[in-house]
Amino acid sequence: MKKFGVIQKVITAVAVGCLIWVTPVAAQIQQVSAQKPLAIETGLNVSFPEVGKLQTRTAKEISASSxxxxxxxxxxDYTDYHSYKKYLGPLGAKRIRLQGGWAKCEKVKGQYDFAWLDAIVQDAVAQGVSPWIELSYGNPIYEGGGEAKLAGALPTAPQAFEAWDNWVRAMVTRYKNQVKDWEIWNEPDLAKDKITGESYADFYIRTAELIRSIQPDAKLMAFGLASPNRLEFVEPxxxxxxxxNKLNLVDILTYHGYSPNPDNSYPIIEKLRQMVWQYNPNVVFMQGENGAPSTPKEVTIGAMRDHDWTELTQAKWDLRRMLGDHGRGIATNLFTISDMHYAAGDHMVGVNTKGLLKTNPDKTIERPKMAYKAAQHVFSLFDSQIQLSSTQEVQVKGENISAFQYAHQPTKGTLVTVWNKEAKPADTYEPTLTDITVKGSFKQPVFVDLITGVVYQIPAKQWKKSGTTHTFTQIPVPDYPVLIAESSALRMSK
Structure with a gap:
């Protein structure tokens, strides 16, 4: 039961942000919502009758989610917010991770330019999306100021530390009414020859205390770990x-960690959680950055670039990460909305194709990918009214299958996510015909393909009820999450 107490803390800790600035965005939302649906072929041939499609919702239409x-x-400047912003609200995520950019804000010592970040924060909030800000990277205009890049060094010199403090103070003071969550650095463990667990600990405490002195109710997020298995980096x-006596300075521990089979990550996360909870059982865990590329290994850069990917396997992988996390009470930041064009001088150079939106060479948006629609379906459906069931009374006949049970609070209808977790998602996969038994509430059960959003009626001959126990037979289970749900728990269009 302890785990489920932590689950509720996670959802509470990351679900809601402040909405302060309001500007008109209805025209943008209507423009994106009115676009023709993507042509989506998943290879999942379902013989059940179609009864509708999942309705997607904008972030403003969703009261709260994780x-x-x-x-x-x-x-x-590896992405262009003003090119992709019209896709942000319609996506349905309630929060967005932003990087504060010390070196971009302070190009002349002591002079800050926040105009670029002001515009982003204001627009996101107006669309119903609450920003959380990661404070990084270094600033080379100061001697010992660190590096303005991934895997760069922390500030090390006294003058640089003072300048860092001044920038953090200015950031928190400026955005404290819009931003409640502050993450301190990104993937410090990636800079193995520059940052130790001890040096990061000193830096984190310094920054966390400064944030709390300005914003006492701020949520403090530690690490953004690149490798969750590096317990020796975390423990210091x-x-x-x-x-x-400062254990209250960590509210949320964020971690990344990429695996071609996303379901293989959880034993590592469990070890990390158990180690941290020995010190403070109140720390909640959040997947701070995860997503899959959408192109072959010759094209993409970044994590998992040694494997070939397509837009279909990206969508499958993203769904498995999102709903694998959600079924374990772990809030998720899906990485990322737009393809990223890394420039010379950074940790890598080229296009990281993990975006839900495909870009043109000038960083403008060509079109949404398959994963955009898949994420839209999850974000629109799994809001705060869909609660993870504490009893998890679902049984699946067969091996290598993940299943999680939820309840729709207004109707008490049951939902079950299910997928084959055996291997990395594939472009061609023959679904496993599986029997699933659930103790729950179903009156009109349906089957939902979460990539296409198509809802199918489960034929009467393939399910039966005995009290509160429901048995579904010969249900096709692919290598990505699909849904068995009480139809009254869904928002559908014909």
Whole structure:
């Protein structure tokens, strides 16, 4: 039961942000919502009768959820917010991760230019999307100021530390009414020859105390770990916090960690959680950045670039990460909304194709990918009214299948996510015909393809009820999440 207590803390900690600025965005939302649906072929041939499609909702139409979308690398101009912003609200995520960009804000010592970030924060909030900001990277205009890039060094010199403090103070003071969650650095463990667990711990405590002195109710997010299995990098912070009686300075631990089979990641995360909870069981865990590329390995850069990917396997992988996390009570930041064009001088150079939106060479948006629609379906459906069931009374006949049970609070209708977790998602996959038994509430059960959004009636001959136990037979289970749901729990269009 302890795990489910933590699940509720995760959802509470990351679900809601402040909405302060309001500007007209209805025309943009209507423009995107009115676009013709993508032609989506998943290879999942369902023989059941079609009864409708999932309705998607904009972020403003969703009161609360734990979902976040990545808006990273704007600090280095590798993406163009103003090209993709019309897709942001219609996507349905309630939060967006932004990188504050010290070096972009302060190009002349002591002078800050926040205009670029003001415009982004204001527009996101107006669309019903609450920003959370990661504070990084270094600033080379100061001696010992660190590097303005991924895997760069932290500030090391006294003058640089003072300048960092001044920038953080200015950031938190400026955005404290719009931003409640502050993440301190990104993937410090990636800079193995520059940052140690101890140096990060010192830096984190310094920054966290400064944030809390300005914004006492701020949520503090630690690490953004590149490798969740590096317990030796994580533990020094908690040792130091315990010694200084400051364990309350970590509210949320964010981690990344990429695996071609996303379901293989969870044993590593469980080890990390157990280690951290020995120091502070109140720390909640959030998947701070994860997503798959959409192109062959010759094209993409970044994590998992040693495997070939397509837009279909990207959509499958993203769904497995999102709903694998959600079924374990872990809030997720899907990485990322737009393809990123890394420039020379950074940790890597080229196009990272993990975006839900395909870009042109000038970073403008060519079109949404298959994964955009898949994410839309999840973000629109799994809001705060869909609660993870604490009893998980679902049984699946067969091996290598993940299944999680939920309840729609207004109707008490049951929903079950299910997928084959055996291997990396494939372009061609023969679904497993599977029997599923659930203790729950169904009156008119349906089957939902979460990539296409198509809803199918489950024929009467393929399900039966005995009290509160429902048995579904010969249900096609592909290598990505599909849904068995009480139809009254869904928003559908014909």
């Amino acid at each position: 979902w976040s979308i990545g808006g990273e690398t704007l600090d280095r 912070l908690f040792i130091m916090l315990k010694e200084q």
